[in-house]
Amino acid sequence: MSPAEIQSCLSGVLDPEFGHSLGELGMLKSAAIGDGGVPSIEIELPTPAYPNRGRLAELAQAALSAKFPGSPLANVSFSWRVRGKESGGKIGLRVKNVIAVGSGKGGVGKSTTAAILAYGLKNFGARVGLMDADVYGPSIPLLCGAQNAGQPAMVEHQGPDGQVIPRIQPIEKDGLKLLSIGFLIREDQAVVWRGPMLHKLLTQFLAQTDWGDLDYLIIDLPPGTGDVSLTLSQLLGLAGAVVVCTPQKVALIDAVKALSMFDQVKIPVLGIVENMTGDIFGRGGAKDQAGKSNIPFLGEVPIDACIRVLGDDGRIGEVFNEGSPVREPLLKICQNVAMQVAKSLIETPELPTLEIL
Ligand code: ADP
Numbered sequence: 308m309s310p311a312e313i314q315s316c317l318s319g320v321l322d323p324e325f326g327h328s329l330g331e332l333g334m335l336k337s338a339a340i341g342d343g344g345v346p347s348i349e350i351e352l353p354t355p356a357y358p359n360r361g362r363l364a365e366l367a368q369a370a371l372s373a374k375f376p377g378s379p380l381a382n383v384s385f386s387w388r389v390r391g392k393e394s395g396g397k398i399g400l401r402v403k404n405v406i407a408v409g410s411g412k413g414g415v416g417k418s419t420t421a422a423i424l425a426y427g428l429k430n431f432g433a434r435v436g437l438m439d440a441d442v443y444g445p446s447i448p449l450l451c452g453a454q455n456a457g458q459p460a461m462v463e464h465q466g467p468d469g470q471v472i473p474r475i476q477p478i479e480k481d482g483l484k485l486l487s488i489g490f491l492i493r494e495d496q497a498v499v500w501r502g503p504m505l506h507k508l509l510t511q512f513l514a515q516t517d518w519g520d521l522d523y524l525i526i527d528l529p530p531g532t533g534d535v536s537l538t539l540s541q542l543l544g545l546a547g548a549v550v551v552c553t554p555q556k557v558a559l560i561d562a563v564k565a566l567s568m569f570d571q572v573k574i575p576v577l578g579i580v581e582n583m584t585g586d587i588f589g590r591g592g593a594k595d596q597a598g599k600s601n602i603p604f605l606g607e608v609p610i611d612a613c614i615r616v617l618g619d620d621g622r623i624g625e626v627f628n629e630g631s632p633v634r635e636p637l638l639k640i641c642q643n644v645a646m647q648v649a650k651s652l653i654e655t656p657e658l659p660t661l662e663i664l
Pocket residue numbers: 410412413414415416417418419420446582583584608609610611612613614615616618619
């Protein structure tokens with residue numbers, strides 16, 4: 308058995324998550340024969356949140372054992388490199404995947420879910436930013452305990468024609484890069500925006516901010532309105548949107564409107580998250596709706612006082628601490644979102660940005 312033979316044998320193995328072969332997916336990073344003739348292979352995953360590495364290792368080992376009977380069991384190791392559309396190039400944004408989190412109405416836990424996604428993906432090892440585009444009710448600074456971080460610094464850069472361009476430095480907190488209108492206004496200050504101002508602010512937040520190289524940028528959208536989504540859609544090709552809703556019928560009506568809004572502004576929907584699943588609101592409504600709308604269901608966030616308390620205390624990231632009662636379902640949702648992003652790249656590798664509406 309040679310490294311080339313290992314490569315050719317494994318390139319036909321179907322990845323259980325994507326349903327495509329490792330060869331097609333370009334996931335075989337290296338193959339070698341080690342001491343005692345033990346084959347070793349490295350598989351490169353498209354996201355560190357890939358859910359079941361053990362199963363993939365077993366499939367690879369089984370394929371090699373079937374092809375080379377009597378050979379020692381292969382060592383399988385994993386590395387990862389997030390793949391993405393990297394569609395922000397034209398505005399100078401070096402982010403592999405931009406994921407918007409939206410809802411049909413307020414109060415369903417959209418901002419909480421956006422923050423949970425950011426912390427969860429970071430916990431898997433990805434480089435993550437969290438941008439608060441909910442200009443009417445910015446809650447990301449509070450959720451992340453960054454409300455006293457002060458104003459983001461501005462650093463002057465030299466533009467291509469020698470002109471000086473000030474760029475916003477995101478606030479760094481818990482290994483995340485954060486930006487919110489909440490850092491720029493007083494907590495009790497209401498914001499009255501006209502469309503063009505909103506457009507300008509979002510453009511600055513995306514095109515004139517030093518986000519650096521990120522695997523995922525999570526954007527917390529304002530509820531309902533298509534204004535911000537339209538601007539985003541014009542600026543760059545999003546990896547997609549996550550729609551958050553609660554299980555009751557009245558909330559689902561709004562979620563359906565959100566789905567239609569994303570459709571109109573040409574932002575693909577990655578799926579629906581059901582938040583506040585539990586006794587009071589019931590369970591399963593969002594899952595049924597996802598089925599009816601033919602979009603993926605990304606999981607349930609249980610209704611649990613710890614989420615409210617940690618959010619209010621600015622410690623929302625602690626939902627992922629060992630022993631947290633909601634850790635497992637929340638990790639699962641983050642994995643589902645990351646995998647949905649990775650799957651969409653296989654299915655629709657090119658998605659144009661929306662030019663004019
Ligand atoms: P939205 O962004 O949709 O307006 P928020 O994320 O601000 O909603 O959440 C509204 C309130 O509900 C907050 O107090 C938050 O802590 C609480 N909350 C959100 N999700 C849950 C949950 N799963 N369990 C308990 N409380 C929650």
